[in-house]
Amino acid sequence: xxxxxxxxxxxxxxxxxxxxxxxxxxxxxxxxxxxxxxxxxxxxxxxxxxxxxxxxxxxxxxxxxxxxxxxxxxxxxxxxxxxxxxxxxxxxxxxxxxxxxxxxxxxxxxxxxxxxxxxxxxxxxxxxxxxxxxxxxxxxxxxxxxxxxxxxxxxxxxxxxxxxxxxxxxxxxxxxxxxxxxxxxxxxxxxxxxxxxxxxxxxxxxxxxxxxxxxxxxxxxxxxxxxxxxxxxxxxxxxxxxxxxxxxxxxxxxxxxxxxxxxxxxxxxxxxxxxxxxxxxxxxxxxxxxxxxxxxxxxxxxxxxxxxxxxxxxxxxxxxxxxxxxxxxxxxxxxxxxxxxxxxxxxxxxxxxxxxxxxxxxxxxxxxxxxxxxxxxxxxxxxxxxxxxxxxxxxxxxxxxxxxxxxxxxxxxxxxxxxxxxxxxxxxxxxxxxxxxxxxxxxxxxxxxxxxxxxxxxxxxxxxxxxxxxxxxxxxxxxxxxxxxxxxxxxxxxxxxxxxxxxxxxxxxxxxxxxxxxxxxxxxxxxxx
Numbered sequence: 001x002x003x004x005x006x007x008x009x010x011x012x013x014x015x016x017x018x019x020x021x022x023x024x025x026x027x028x029x030x031x032x033x034x035x036x037x038x039x040x041x042x043x044x045x046x047x048x049x050x051x052x053x054x055x056x057x058x059x060x061x062x063x064x065x066x067x068x069x070x071x072x073x074x075x076x077x078x079x080x081x082x083x084x085x086x087x088x089x090x091x092x093x094x095x096x097x098x099x100x101x102x103x104x105x106x107x108x109x110x111x112x113x114x115x116x117x118x119x120x121x122x123x124x125x126x127x128x129x130x131x132x133x134x135x136x137x138x139x140x141x142x143x144x145x146x147x148x149x150x151x152x153x154x155x156x157x158x159x160x161x162x163x164x165x166x167x168x169x170x171x172x173x174x175x176x177x178x179x180x181x182x183x184x185x186x187x188x189x190x191x192x193x194x195x196x197x198x199x200x201x202x203x204x205x206x207x208x209x210x211x212x213x214x215x216x217x218x219x220x221x222x223x224x225x226x227x228x229x230x231x232x233x234x235x236x237x238x239x240x241x242x243x244x245x246x247x248x249x250x251x252x253x254x255x256x257x258x259x260x261x262x263x264x265x266x267x268x269x270x271x272x273x274x275x276x277x278x279x280x281x282x283x284x285x286x287x288x289x290x291x292x293x294x295x296x297x298x299x300x301x302x303x304x305x306x307x308x309x310x311x312x313x314x315x316x317x318x319x320x321x322x323x324x325x326x327x328x329x330x331x332x333x334x335x336x337x338x339x340x341x342x343x344x345x346x347x348x349x350x351x352x353x354x355x356x357x358x359x360x361x362x363x364x365x366x367x368x369x370x371x372x373x374x375x376x377x378x379x380x381x382x383x384x385x386x387x388x389x390x391x392x393x394x395x396x397x398x399x400x401x402x403x404x405x406x407x408x409x410x411x412x413x414x415x416x417x418x419x420x421x422x423x424x425x426x427x428x429x430x431x432x433x434x435x436x437x438x439x440x441x442x443x444x445x446x447x448x449x450x451x452x453x454x455x456x457x458x459x460x461x462x463x464x465x466x467x468x469x470x471x472x473x474x475x476x477x478x479x480x481x482x483x484x485x486x487x488x489x490x491x492x493x494x495x496x497x498x499x500x501x502x503x504x505x506x507x508x509x510x511x512x513x514x515x516x517x518x519x520x521x522x523x524x525x526x527x528x529x
Contacts, residue, residue: 034164037062044132046145047166054081054169056088057129059140059162075165076154078120078129078142085120087142087152120152133162214378221353228364239343243336251328258321269314338523345518348402349503352392357384360507366392368515371507384422391503391516394419401471403484403517404505411437412514413506414468415444416479418499432493433504434459434468434481443481443491459491467517472501 038059047057058077073092078085091114126144129151133140140154351366358377362369369389377383384390404414415433422431432445441459465483468490472479474497481490507514 037161037163038133038135039161040135042132042134042136044130045164047129047131048127049080049129050127052080052168052170055079055167056081056169057164057166058088058131058142059133060165061160062163074160076140076156077165077167078152079167081169085122085151087118087120087154089116089154089156090114118152122149122151124149126151131164135162210379213376214380217376217378224364235343236340239340240336243339247328247332251323254323258323262321265315272314341521341523344521346521347516347518348400349391349516350393351389351505351516352382353389354380355382355384356389357387359387360389362389363513367518368513369505369507370513371510386422386506387508388413388422388504388506390417390505394500394502395472395474396500397474399471399473399475401469402503402519404468404470405466405515405517406436406468407466407512407515409436409507409509409512409514411508413504413508414470414481414514415504416470416472416501417504419502421504429454430499431504432479432495433506434491435506437508441490443493445493445495447495457491461488461490463488465490470503474501 049055049057056077056079058075060075060077061073073090075088075090077090078087080086092112122144124144124147126146126149128145130143130145131140132143135158138155138157140156142151142153143149144151347365347367351362351369353362353366356362356369356377359371360369361372361375371387406412406414413433413435415431417433418430420430429446433443435442435444441461443457443459444455446454463483463486465485465488467484469482469484470479471482477494477496479493479495481492482488483490503516505514
């Protein structure tokens, strides 16, 4: 039985039940033969023998003997057996003098065997054996590459193709034997040509992994954003519902009050009308009486009753009796919107999570940041390479102002930067900021396009600020920092800005968050002139 594997690898050979090493042919139950033969040139390979107690390795001519037929077979090898190293030349010669064997078994006699053994003097037991074959010069050498010790050299005029061969007779060996083929010039050339391809493949794999991370992160972003949108609109709906219910309750209350007042007026007027109707009816009854004597007798009483009815005229409908529709409806949507100032906020600067460094964590509303992010984030080009984050909106004209709450944070940076600042490959140019670290305040500037533009100034700050106000006048080229609580000016940069500037903060403290503070919302009404 014969089998062939390809691609020489470092695989284990463990005796009778060993796994065939790729690149070897099966010879006997405990022998293997290399799949590639050599008929010219120089070749070298290493065999790891380890603590194996019985082994042999070298080269041999390949003939049909391994399929069960006998012919010419020559082998040159060294062996280790019973704690002795020997160099062996072995030849098996068939009955005829030809080097080719027949395809049948007829007439094949037992081969004659010739062996030449030389005991080797080996002081240090090798773990590896290096085989070096120079076919053209007829030399086969064995050495210990770890101690650089020569073991033996065969000299022979080779005429046949030679194949690496090895034998493992230690069936109880733990380590087994391994083959490592050293590369020749052509193999080295192929390997050299493969290096850029392997490097490119690693790059592709890295980018592909980042794509998967990006895809998953996009899904997380979408779900989180969807949740935030729903929550904010739910808050607005709740506010509008409560506002609607409050205004409907006020309308119903006014309706009930004024309806009750009108009901009481109607009831009072009805009583007076009834009294008046009764008096009129009594007088008219006297007038219609047939007995004039009785009428004359009761005349005085009748007149006194009529004259006693000194009723006042009914009160006219007073002002404000009707529902004040204007009060309920005038500028209703505006007044509701104006009242929203109590539940909504406006932050001049909202942070961009796609720029946040890997060690940062942003709040859900994207207005505060703290150190200590653990989420696996994509390696996108906008992301800072350190613990920084920039605002979502840049400024290339006009005046802008925002406040940053630094609180008790012990290491922070606040300022502005150009869009490319702090990204991969950036030289650190294009940033203007103040820093607090190691109990010292410092102003830094690093203008882009100028190698000598990096400057720093230690600031004198008497009172530790809780907030930092940043004021940017892009057109006038001024960037100022101050403490709004004590109304203390800290520093002003003057520079002719040419690029879009983004708010920038850096947090290198695992303590309190840095927070972009909301501005004050006010509504200004202008009358038409």
